[in-house]
Amino acid sequence: MRLDINLASQPYQDARRFWLRWGFGLALVGIVSLALVVGAVTGGFNARRDRQRISEFKKQIAERDKERAKAEAFLNLPANRSTRDKSQFINAQIQRKAFSWTKVFEELERVMPPRLHVVSIRPEMTPDNELQIKMVVAGESSERALDLVKRMESSQHFEQTHINETHQQGGTPGDNVQFDITALYIPEKPQRSTP
Numbered sequence: 749m750r751l752d753i754n755l756a757s758q759p760y761q762d763a764r765r766f767w768l769r770w771g772f773g774l775a776l777v778g779i780v781s782l783a784l785v786v787g788a789v790t791g792g793f794n795a796r797r798d799r800q801r802i803s804e805f806k807k808q809i810a811e812r813d814k815e816r817a818k819a820e821a822f823l824n825l826p827a828n829r830s831t832r833d834k835s836q837f838i839n840a841q842i843q844r845k846a847f848s849w850t851k852v853f854e855e856l857e858r859v860m861p862p863r864l865h866v867v868s869i870r871p872e873m874t875p876d877n878e879l880q881i882k883m884v885v886a887g888e889s890s891e892r893a894l895d896l897v898k899r900m901e902s903s904q905h906f907e908q909t910h911i912n913e914t915h916q917q918g919g920t921p922g923d924n925v926q927f928d929i930t931a932l933y934i935p936e937k938p939q940r941s942t943p
Contacts, residue, residue, distance in 0.1 A: 843877060852881065852933065855906075859899035864892040867926065871933070879933045881906075886926045893927040906931040 823832040856866065864887035872880050887893060893911060900906040909931040 840873065840877075843873060843879065844871075848935065851905075851935065855903060859896065859903055859906075861892045861895045861899070863887055864896060874932070879935070880930060881933045882928070882930050884926055884928055888924050890925055890927070893925070893929070897929065900929075900931055905934050907934060908932045 822828060852869070852871075860866075864885055867884040867886050869881060869883040872882060874880050885893060885896065897909050897911050900909045909929065912928040
């Protein structure tokens with residue numbers, strides 16, 4: 749058997765090494781492309797499902813708003829106004845009764861840093877029927893008051909805590925600074941007894 753090899757007109761090429769090197773790269777690019785396509789298709793299906801759920805929730809909200817508007821219109825009738833006013837008054841009293849001074853002071857004692865004390869405290873109902881505590885604390889430095897705010901925020905019973913600093917002239921030794929703090933108070937939910 750005779751092989752005629754003319755390297756001048758047909759140079760030698762190692763095709764096997766070329767396809768091993770570039771074939772691996774092409775396979776890797778193909779796998780990554782396939783993964784990206786699958787991710788995009790899955791994301792599209794998930795987005796469509798989420799849009800459907802959002803539209804369902806919007807429909808439910810619209811239905812609840814209609815029901816609420818009907819109920820408010822019914823309660824605003826002249827014959828029902830006195831009943832509405834009485835129920836609002838009774839509900840407000842029940843919410844005020846839910847405020848327990850003992851529980852609030854226990855929680856404040858737990859979160860109060862040393863060398864800081866409560867000067868005054870006052871509960872109020874917000875327009876959204878949430879219980880808000882307004883209190884004045886005094887101490888020797890603003891760091892302690894900021895520590896109190898951080899501790900209140902990490903507590904399960906206080907939310908949306910805001911602080912304002914008021915410098916006090918003279919006063920009791922150690923009470924160099926007073927702070928106005930407001931926070932929403934979340935009372936403890938009563939534990940249900942199982943039969």
